[in-house]
Structures are given as structure tokens and as C-alpha cells.
Amino acid sequence: MLEITISVLILIGAIFTFIGSLGLARMPDFYTRLHGPTKATTIGVGSLLIASMIHFSTQDDGLSFHEVLVTLFLFITAPVSAHLLSKAALHLRIRSLSEPPPLVDAVDRDVLTNGEPLPRRSRAPRPNAHQSR
Amino acid sequence: MLSVVLSIAFALVTAAIGLTFWRLLTGPDKPDRILALDTLYVNAIALLVLLGMHLDSALYFEAAILIAMMGFIGTVALCKYLLRGDIIE
Secondary structure, three states: OHHHHHHHHHHHHHHHHHHHHHHHHHOOOHHHHOHHHHHHHHHHHHHHHHHHHHHHHOOOOOOOOHHHHHHHHHHHHHHHHHHHHHHHHHHOOOOOOOOOOOOHHHHHHHHHHOOOOOOOHHHOOOOOOOOOO | OHHHHHHHHHHHHHHHHHHHHHHHHHOOOHHHHHHHHHHHHHHHHHHHHHHHHHHOOOOHHHHHHHHHHHHHHHHHHHHHHHHHOOOOO
């Protein structure tokens, strides 16, 4: 039973590590490439370390806490390094596949008037407009 | 059963290292290469953990911790160099 648990965790970890690197190699764009290895870090290496913790804790000399250090360090540092990498890529103006977002005024106009230009402000109905005619 | 699964896991992680190394060699931009190095040390940690389970020795975790710390410092230094043109200002 214990061996089955350890084996399943090792398989999950190895498959996720492989998928993360496959995403790094196959994705078309830097910002999408950044997505893969962070998952490999958290799920892949995380479950490998859990499997190793179970494996060494069920041997003769008690609980083993070396893995907790590695897990904590990786889980703290992975988002920081991904954030710094994306900041560096934005600083170097690396092309993204997605279009840049439209300007805020254009978005507001399209949402409000369904694509037509905004009505002039003087055409807005005033409360006593029909009386003054 | 554990030895078979460990062999499969060794093969998968080695293939992952190969793919990462390919990205490191052919990455079009500098952040791609830094990201490939970052992934490479995470894969090295996974390989060391697998080796520790394969050889039944807890000796390799010290090396894994060292690789984690040094790799993070290296990634931060390289990103800082790209961002600012200088590491320690």
C-alpha cells in the first residue's frame, strides 16, 4: 500500500516535470512559455518531494524533514523568479502573441453605444428643452 | 514496483532536461535562456531527489538545497542585470 502511494506520487511528479519542460519547449511565445515550468516546480517537484518524504520516513530512523526545506524554498522562490523574469521581458519589450488591449475610450464607447459614435452632449435631453422652443 | 517506477521517472525527467537544454540553446531572447536555466535547476533537483530514493541515501538533499538556493540567486541576478544593467547598485 505504501509502495503504491509512493509510486503514484513519483509518477505524477515525473509526468508533471516532463509536461512543464515540454511546455517550455513547445509554446510559441515567451509569456506562454513562462507558464509551464512554474507548474512543473510546484506540482512536479512538490509531489516528488512528498514521495521522498514518505519513503524516508517509513525507514528505520524516524521522520525525515530535509525535504520540507527544499519544498518551502522552492515554493517561496518560484513566483518571485517568474515575476522577475516577466518584468525583464516587459522591460526588453519582447513581442507577445496577443494583441495589445484597445484604448480605454474606445472600449467605453463600444460598450455604451454598441459601436456607434457617442451622441453629442448638447443633444442630451434637458429637463425643460421642449418648453423653450 | 518502486524500481520500475523510478526507472520511468528517471527517463521522464531526463527527457525534460533534454527539452529544457534545447530551449536553452535555441531560445530567441535572453529571458528565454534565463527561464531555461531556471527550469534546468528545478529539473536537477527532481533528478537528485529521485537519485536519493534510488540509492536509499538521504545525503543528496544537501546538494538539492544548495542547488535551489544558488539557482534562485543566479536567476535573480540575471534578471536584475537585464532590468537595470547592473546587479548591485
